[in-house]
Amino acid sequence: MTEKFVERIDAVFLPVKNLEESLAWYQSVFHFPLRWKNKRMAGLEIANNCGFHLVEVPDYEPSDQYTPLNFVVEDVKKVREMLIRKNVTVSNWRNGEPKRFDVTDINNNLISVIQL
Structure with a gap:
């Protein structure tokens, strides 16, 4: 096939x-x-x-070498600010496109939050 x-x-x-x-x-x-x-x-x-x-x-x-998945959001800046207010660990902005940052969950999993 x-x-x-x-x-x-x-x-x-x-x-x-x-x-x-x-x-x-x-x-x-x-x-x-x-x-x-x-x-x-x-x-x-x-x-x-x-x-x-x-x-x-x-x-x-978990690995700190990569993010296994992305959460897509409409307004990445607004979501990042909201997560910071909730005391969620977020990374600095990542270079390049799409606009994105990473979130660290309570298991130390890294998940990217991106805006397409």
Whole structure:
């Protein structure tokens, strides 16, 4: 088969050390509604056809070398200021386009916030 056959990415699974703490953090900081939850994983609602799931891996050690995903926002400057007011750890502005910065979650995962 030489033609593309994958339609889209259905879900991203972000490892976290403690599911309950991480779920509370993402819901309070980003206001993502809960779609589903079981003992080890939870699905959060970001947009239609976009699965963002937290998966508990107690001995997980995140990398500080890259961001595994981007959150796209309409006004990156406004979102950055709001996150700072919530005492969320944010990076300096990144060089180049798109306009972006990184957020550090309570597990030390880096996530980029970008404006397209």
